Amino acid sequence: MSPWLEYKTYAAGHRFTRSVKEQSKCYIVRTGAVSIHRQPDDILIDYIPAPTIRGIIPIPDDFESLYVIKIFEEAEIAIIDIDVFDILLSELNLWEPFARHMQLLASLAPEVIFRLNSRRIYEAVRMQLYELMAKPESIREQIIVENFIRAKVQASRSAVMHILSELRKGEYVVIENGVLKSVNSIPERF
Structure with a gap:
């Protein structure tokens, strides 16, 4: 997708916010690292090194949480509208690799939830x-x-x-x- 994306460099500490009302963009991180935090309880979800795509999973309408993508290490990021991302997936015939990526994310979710909800x-x-x-x-x-x-x-x-x-x-x-x-x-x- 790189030829169709415009990457910008963001300094450590820069933040992007995702919520039910603000989820029309996805963030393609080519270099650096980001962290994801859930607000208002300030739970650290994870630190994620590049390359990664964030903002591709929709937030359900009944969620009140706000998610903050924070630049942890200076990063090159392309921000595109999620509808444009979907069009690029179709035009470049990338739905299968994307589906495999989502399958990997889904397989990791139970482990992350278990780690965050340990009883002891x-x-x-x-x-x-x-x-x-x-x-x-x-x-x-x-x-x-x-x-x-x-x-x-x-x-x-x-x-x-x-x-x-x-x-x-x-x-x-x-x-x-x-x-x-x-x-x-x-x-x-x-």
């Missing part, structure tokens, strides 16, 4: 440590592990810090200056 704080922290470790190093090096976990699981700072401290003592994780450096096999129960 320890389980949620454990899952988020593995998730953060799977991020590219360029993103992970910019993230304070405690902030990342609290933004994802909405737990108290003291609870998260206690668990991280115990995991560091047991040498299950290596954290330097607040940044997650490595994860060893973290026990399922603590």
Whole structure:
């Protein structure tokens, strides 16, 4: 699609908002990384490195949440109307690759929901440590592990810090200056 798209560079911190009333655009991220946050509860959905497409899944009419796409690392992004995106998919015969992409997203959704809704704080922290470790190093090096976990699981700072401290003592994780450096096999129960 690149020849039909106009990319612009956006600095880290720039934000785009999606809501029921504002969802006619999609964002094709060619370089950099973005994060997605749900408002008003400020839940971090994820950090996503390029290449990625955001804004392609419609928000149901009865949703009151607002979603913020925040530029995490300077990014090249093309913003196009979702109807134009659909036309390009048809004209360029890209519906099958797009459907496979959506199939992959749908298969990941239950896992993301499980991670965000863990019943025990320890389980949620454990899952988020593995998730953060799977991020590219360029993103992970910019993230304070405690902030990342609290933004994802909405737990108290003291609870998260206690668990991280115990995991560091047991040498299950290596954290330097607040940044997650490595994860060893973290026990399922603590």
